[in-house]
Amino acid sequence: MAQNAALFHLVPLNDVSRESLSQPDNRRFVSLSAEKALGLGLEVGFHVSSVPGRVIARLGRNGDLILQQRNISAVHVAFELHPDTLAVLLSVRAKHMSSVTVKPAKSDEEGGERENIEGD
Structure with missing residues (x-):
């Protein structure tokens, strides 16, 4: 389970993004x-940030x-x-904006399907 301090979880959906789970610096998150059923993911919360604010x-x-x-930038997303x-x-x-894809998980009440979020 995600730590209590986690606001949400990023679950990788392909082999390339799953590599982040085995990255030694990410292990504690x-x-x-x-x-x-979604499996392992990266915790996102205030306990993760190395910079105040x-x-x-x-x-x-x-x-x-x-x-x-x-193809990942020094800071790709924040x-x-x-x-x-x-x-x-x-x-x-x-x-390259096309390198970022977000697919939030819907709750079971909503059918458990995923929906893309697209931005400008």
């Missing part, structure tokens, strides 16, 4: 998803959660807290 976690070659693939609304924002900092 790998845990079983609350939806056990509104940043919850940065993912990339030099991020809080390490992604080692060649989860941040909006100062006024306290909403969690996904900030894409990748050089």
